[in-house]
Amino acid sequence: MGWISPFKLNQLGMLNMNRRNVDYIARYNSRSSYPLVDNKLKTKLVVAEYDVRTPRLLQVVRQQHEISHFREMAEDLDGFAIKPAKGSGGKGITVITGRDDNDYVKASGSRVSSSHLERHLSNILAGLYSLAGTPDVAIVENLVESIPSLAKYSFQGVPDIRIVVFQGYPVMAMLRLATTASDGKANLHQGAVGVGLNIANGHSLNAVQFNRPITLHPDTGLALENLVIDDWQEMLVMASRCYEATGLGYMGVDLVVDANEGPLLLELNARPGLAIQMANGRGLLPRLRQIEALRRTHFTPEERAAFAMDTFTSKT
Template structure:
């Protein structure tokens, strides 16, 4: 398998089918994603609602906080939930997400073991409402969700955080996938820009292809020492079917789907992204363009005749590595 880091010239990158940001924005996001549908994915509560209506499984919603006078309700809202997650409805890149693993005697414990008070939670929620973490800095509101209990199969692959699987869906076809694994440097968040590890995943088998951190290749998790090349995602075909179904659910032609595996509920849709990043190509050691163009060669009538399962089978057969 070739490595992207060996090829630095624009000519070589084009030869290898690497898609750049301008091409993504104009030829795919601009062409296939109607702007009128962006609010469905930029607002996590709207995404959750359309997912539930479409029969797509999502993390349980504990409640919402939309106004400053509701901030003090947080302790009462979560008192019967052992763990929970506070997140901005319009946040991006994992910013503003606060995960609480457990609470006792008035203290709320984060994944790193540090405790915070109800006042700390209220202060964080106030910052979310003020738009500190939202797209464009606009006033926001808060989602409080049940804590995801990630599948034990991922023990050691992620550090103090829930690993997720990003799948790029184009016209209903999965075209590329990676897992994002949190690290100490990413503060327990599965965000590659903050230092999480990206692991390219074979679309046919769900097995790891290669791994990177800060765009540099690696093999072992920097905090746990786990061999990342041994990773294999369970329920792989079911996960791809859930991701591919988001095409009909959202109406968007080019999207990133973020899926988590709960050990009791299986694959859950965490969120959708109408502007998915391009680092997935580095994690996979492959360019998106050849796969996107293969789908573009199909007629609309051909695609409409295919079920979700048939589109997933096409992707596994044509874009799998081993």
């Protein structure tokens, strides 16, 4: 999108990092709630109580001696994902999509042995990928298979949807599509594509890569202007439920649409980034202030999702 003057940024209502940290994260997020979102295993357990579904848990590895059970558990599986419970930014996540004799096939197409995966589990337990380098727990989940209507837009990785939720209201959303530049990961800082989504209906608005506008996916060549997310209202309600589950007033909710299971929660983020504003071509501040100005908040997740769909259209 190139350089934009501070005046123009203010006109667009852009939320900057300092204001986000002071006025929203520090003010609305209790430190006591952070462990619920900084640990993927704790997140899975707590959101299940609020009818928010996550990828099926296959195994939890807490101690080095438990790694030996992994080989027999994975023997009959064609696909699964290994994740550090306290990892961040996608670090330490290994996605297996198939088998080739005794080897496992990663999402990138490369082959790894069972011994390689066991060493990876050992590194996770040692804290190689945890937020503070402290000992961690490894979780093994069922492989998410994206619905074909979204999978065709992404390069290797599963497309996911980031929804910023403020005081239980979904206020802004984007679809993240992996690219060659992002190494198959849905990480905008590494070169993934961000597609802004209309809260009102789940239709695409704008698309950016490295903060610059694009109209076609750089690898698939597909146009990004007519994307529509199925089960959109259900996803907004799921995102809204995470407010009751965690008590966090300002967070990012990452969802995927599985071909067999439908919408699933991948993870929560207590410090969501600001690139979502560039993908939407508008700032978060006006919407956040609109929620803060409400005289009467809506009690249920369904009511909050409906309010957001009625209020936050492509023009607001």
